[in-house]
Amino acid sequence: MNIIQAENYKQMSELAAKKLIEQINRKSDSVLGLATGSTPEGLYEEIIKEYKEGNVSFKDVTTFNLDEYVGLSKNNDQSYYYYMHKLLFDHIDLKTDQANLPNGDAKDLQEECSRYEASIQQAGGIDIQILGIGLNGHIGFNEPGTPFSIQTHIVDLDESTRNANARFFDSIDEVPLQAITMGIDSIMQTKQIILLVSGSKKAEALEKLVNGPVTEDFPASILQKHPNVTIIADSDALSEL
Numbered sequence: 001m002n003i004i005q006a007e008n009y010k011q012m013s014e015l016a017a018k019k020l021i022e023q024i025n026r027k028s029d030s031v032l033g034l035a036t037g038s039t040p041e042g043l044y045e046e047i048i049k050e051y052k053e054g055n056v057s058f059k060d061v062t063t064f065n066l067d068e069y070v071g072l073s074k075n076n077d078q079s080y081y082y083y084m085h086k087l088l089f090d091h092i093d094l095k096t097d098q099a100n101l102p103n104g105d106a107k108d109l110q111e112e113c114s115r116y117e118a119s120i121q122q123a124g125g126i127d128i129q130i131l132g133i134g135l136n137g138h139i140g141f142n143e144p145g146t147p148f149s150i151q152t153h154i155v156d157l158d159e160s161t162r163n164a165n166a167r168f169f170d171s172i173d174e175v176p177l178q179a180i181t182m183g184i185d186s187i188m189q190t191k192q193i194i195l196l197v198s199g200s201k202k203a204e205a206l207e208k209l210v211n212g213p214v215t216e217d218f219p220a221s222i223l224q225k226h227p228n229v230t231i232i233a234d235s236d237a238l239s240e241l
């Protein structure tokens, strides 16, 4: 794994934006894997800035998001669909039908998982995947104990994950109990991974990811086995390494 130390959150976001933009400028029809949460917000701001300055175009790009809550409609301001449109898609020239997220409001969720996984394959696979990490080592919404062999699937969210994400909702009771997420196998099939980590709260998780045993009890540890991972982390997040 290649580890890049950024001085702070802003520099981490700028470095990640630079990598994504280089990828698109090398291959205009790149397939990007995108993530949500607080960590990539700065990255999306940087991308919008670069787009407005004319340094990149998304007109041939396809995107797939990692995950979506079950039971929230697209208009719900806590859905990842809403998040992605508000923080990125509405500000760039990405075509709406090329921006993919799992539909957490689908009638048949199982079928939605298969459809989503198949559409990633049909697009030729993900060229570059942005990842964050949860405090318990989750990537996407793959909670501890998730089999490494699994593809896009429905998950019951850990109480700790619901607590961590409750800050975006009015109360913990409003945080959905389930989500659809790309599986560990789907993530491992991506050609390149950029993992963003910021802040001292994540330092222990990052240390475990890099030095700990590869175990389903700490899903992010599988990244040690991926052939092309770049970790971009700020000094606070790297403080335990």
Ligand code: GLP
Binding pocket: 035, 036, 037, 038, 039, 040, 066, 067, 131, 132, 133, 134, 135, 139, 140, 141, 161, 165
């Ligand atoms: C959420 C998302 C993950 C994200 C993680 C960390 O649960 N499903 O994709 O990486 O939490 O989020 P944050 O960046 O807000 O710490």
